[in-house]
Amino acid sequence: MKMKVMVAIDESDGSLYALKWALDNLFNIMATDTMNGTTSENEEGIVFLVHVEPNFHTYAYPIPMGPAGVAFYPSIPEVGDSLKKAQQEKSAAIASQALQMCKDKQVKAESVILNGDAREMICEATEKMQVDLLIMGSRGLGKLKRAFLGSVSDYCAHHAKAPILIVKPPEDHHKKH
Structure with a gap:
């Protein structure tokens, strides 16, 4: 049976550590046929790498006018397009x-x-893609930040329709980065 694993990724070291953990611990790099001593590329499963971009909202702000009523800041759509592209x-x-x-x-x-x-998009994707396991990294938010910001992994642990594994990096991993 081929395992379908989803790993939620973002720019944090924690998510990349979780992916590395999954690759090192869940997937055998090579499958060896003991009958004839040959090896073949891993056919045990697939990893879906899911990254969620936050919705981008363009807000209208008053633009100061220069002489003769000409705006001297780029227009809101230009700024929005530039931020979306980035x-x-x-x-x-x-x-x-x-x-x-x-x-x-x-x-x-x-x-x-x-x-x-x-939070919502990861949970929806696990259900739609019918994955066998969701893997997420832990950013190590303190209790206060977690209370105000919420934790994506905590939300998914309670709402995802698939088993979830939250990978916490070792203590020395945080000190190196």
């Missing part, structure tokens, strides 16, 4: 790095970039 480039870089990690371990992977609230 966000898309960042998402592509994150997905590319994660895909390369999978390729290096000879594990089949696909990246999926979604837009919206990360």
